[in-house]
C-alpha cells in the first residue's frame with residue numbers, strides 16, 4: 255500500500271528533489287525498459303496518492319500505444335493513438351491533465367479506483383516514444399505544477415536514453 259498521504263506544500267521543490275533522485279537512478283544506463291521501469295517505481299513510491307504510474311510505448315508495427323513498465327494494478331494493454339487520455343496526449347503531443355476522469359469523453363477505465371489522471375508525452379528527437387501516465391484515486395490530484403515537474407522528469411528520462 256502507498257505510504258504517503260500528504261501532498262507537499264511546495265510541489266516545485268519536491269519535483270526538484272525527485273529530479274536529483276531520478277538522475278542518480280538512471281545514471282550510466284541507456285536501456286529504455288530498465289530506465290522506464292525504475293522511473294515508474296520511483297514515481298509510484300515517491301508521489302502521494304497514486305494508484306498507478308507507468309508508461310505506454312509506441313509499438314511500431316501497428317502504431318498503437320502498448321503497455322510498458324508500470325507500478326499498480328494490471329492495466330489495458332493496447333490504446334490506439336487518439337483514444338482515451340493516453341491516446342489524446344500522444345496525438346496532441348502535449349500534457350493532458352484530467353481532474354475527473356469520469357467526465358473525460360473516451361476515458362479508458364483500467365482501475366476503478368482512478369478518479370484523476372495526468373499523461374505526459376515522451377518525445378525524443380521529434381519522435382513520439384510513448385507517454386507517461388499517472389492515476390490517482392483523488393479528484394483533481396494533478397495541476398500545472400505536476401505537469402511542469404513531470405515534464406522535467408520526462409526530459410531527464412529521454413536524455414538518459416542517449417542519442
Ligand code: SME
Pocket residue numbers: 306329330333337338339340341360361362363364365368371387389
Ligand atoms: N485511463 C487511461 C488508460 C490507462 S490506465 O489509466 C493505466 C486512458 O484513458 O488512456
